[in-house]
Amino acid sequence: MTLDGGFVTVAWADGAELACYGLWLAESCAGLGLDPVTRESTLDPADLPHPDALVAADVGDDGRLVLRWRLVGEAGPDTVTEVHPGWLRHVADGRHQPGSALPDPERWTAASLGGEPPSLDGAAILDDDRTLLAWLDHLIRYGLGRLRNTPATDAFLPELIRRIGPIRATNFGELFTVRARLADTGGEGADSTAYTGLRLGQHTDLPTRETPPGFQFLHCLENTVAGGASRMTDGLTVVDELRRRYPADHEALTTLRWSFLNRAVDEEHRWAGPIIDHASDGDPLPLTLRAFYPVRAFPLMDPTDQPRAYAALRRFSEVAHDERFQLSSPFRPGDLVGFDNRRILHGRDAYQPGAGSRVLQGCYLDHDDLYSRFRVLTRRVKS
Amino acid sequence: MTLDGGFVTVAWADGAELACYGLWLAESCAGLGLDPVTRESTLDPADLPHPDALVAADVGDDGRLVLRWRLVGEAGPDTVTEVHPGWLRHVADGRHQPGSALPDPERWTAASLGGEPPSLDGAAILDDDRTLLAWLDHLIRYGLGRLRNTPATDAFLPELIRRIGPIRATNFGELFTVRARLADTGGEGADSTAYTGLRLGQHTDLPTRETPPGFQFLHCLENTVAGGASRMTDGLTVVDELRRRYPADHEALTTLRWSFLNRAVDEEHRWAGPIIDHASDGDPLPLTLRAFYPVRAFPLMDPTDQPRAYAALRRFSEVAHDERFQLSSPFRPGDLVGFDNRRILHGRDAYQPGAGSRVLQGCYLDHDDLYSRFRVLTRRVKS
16 A cells, blocks of 8 residues: 555555545545445535645555545644545445446347347246346346236336336326227327337337437237237347448448437427437447437438438348347237337337237336346345 | 439528438328328338439429429339428428527526526416416526415425426435434434535536436425525536636546446446536537536546546536525525526525424426427417
């Protein structure tokens, strides 16, 4: 352990090392910055010590870092504070990073998953944290996870999702029901393709929002129709394929911006961005695919870029519908499919709405809240 | 009107002009791409015509654009479709842009606002779309708007906000109550500084989330304490001041990244980003300030950058608390203050929690939903 130039460098016996800036240590000390109950800093940055105030650092008997401060304006002896070594080791191991404790995404194709979504028996999931954690692991790792044999009741989906976090409500409500609305049989009629028996191409929901819903859940309550199979494609695989085989299209899809518009009597949502939207720092995640042609409104780009932008859209659609990448699976009552709505493209085959019923209940949940539950359950299951 | 190189250029009598790429027109035509009921395109990009398919364009008697297509694989005569001129003019006027129909942000100081938040009488707002629209205008323009004389009841805030859009629920619930929780008088005790009588420095809520809540609302139900005045500062003014007077600090605040962490028994939220986070394209909005030191966890940067990062934090705090920029106003029962939680810094003066009661009910709403309601009310009030 050394103090040099305002930095304390802590070294562990196993070779781990961390350079700690003095003012960060001040924020991390009970007695200066840290509230001992909430483990949060209470120091407004304006009240931080002078950068030269840290005059000595030692390791105490129990591994705590013992720091001596000469605070400006305070008479009398130096102030001595301690930092818990667990927090320093947490940072040294990179466990303070947002993605730490989350599984890394694994790209998939139909073949790599054996032709079926990763599946778990969900009959007892409400009482079983290990099954819930395993399902959340699938949802983060593959962007996709299916529960089978859940109770096919209205109440099940909201009860399960609220165990994870607060449902993300939209103008479609907290919960929505996907079924064919047949005006000619007394229904209210369809105001969206979702509420017909028509095929839905591979898409993501709500690209008209700044941050589209992170996860979507569809719970099958009834299904007696022929057709209507669910289609799922890993957007990370699609993006990789485009980057590798069609780099010019990939470039157009990641840089050229479009406006998105959903205009109805009571709503008018708008956003703008590229079709493939990576986080600005080039990480693969968070990825947001804005792939829903019904609400793509106008190319926000120079006219000379529009021909290649449209050619790239066509290529994107081809790759997104490539059978090698696409899972196709029918919905059974009691199936509950969750997927990352910003990463995974989803769609369905056409079906004949008059000859049976097909009822899915759905809702959304943001990434933040699912990741938080994953971290908490990981802690609990470990301890 | 000309057709050249796949583009139709439409010119209006008043000088407006729009270059329309043929495939965008295909998506905008009933009979090819457009569903006449939802006014949305039903054409998967894979099914778009060949770029050379558009062979003629004319203006019809009623101003409609009449297009003639020679579709590959279709025998027989050309396909003729029409595009409504209103949609073309909408785009030519830039009204398809996400920010169109929204007021531009106006930066403010305490003096420019006359020392008080922009205020409206809210007694009748539930039955008055014009007052609601005027309040939403304040919330977008200044990032801040106060209603006075609203009913100081529990039910009022959720009823009003649900008229705008779905409340954004967090792990604190749909609604939260800000009051001092006094363990020594039978309360449950404080688990956050918010639930004490302590001063709260200028901050934004929930920087641990990828997209922190867009708007926050605080409705005063009771207030008999001395102190506890609300403090508000325009983050756009703070950013401008930093850019102008302290460019090195501004640079550090917009580029150097920090981790943010909120770890509790049932939650573990994490995110990372700079303190001043502009949209990637350099627009002033959407701006996200991540300014809440209790959950700022670690500097995710090279150690050599940390001294200037901390110096910049101190500068940010000084400017955020500059009295010239800060509004200070007491809460009266029936006051309802809304503000852009990503733009506006908010805080409060200390108060003595034993000597009276101070009860605020709060909730969040995302930018998307407030902007949507603004656009819809603008249409209604105009018509």
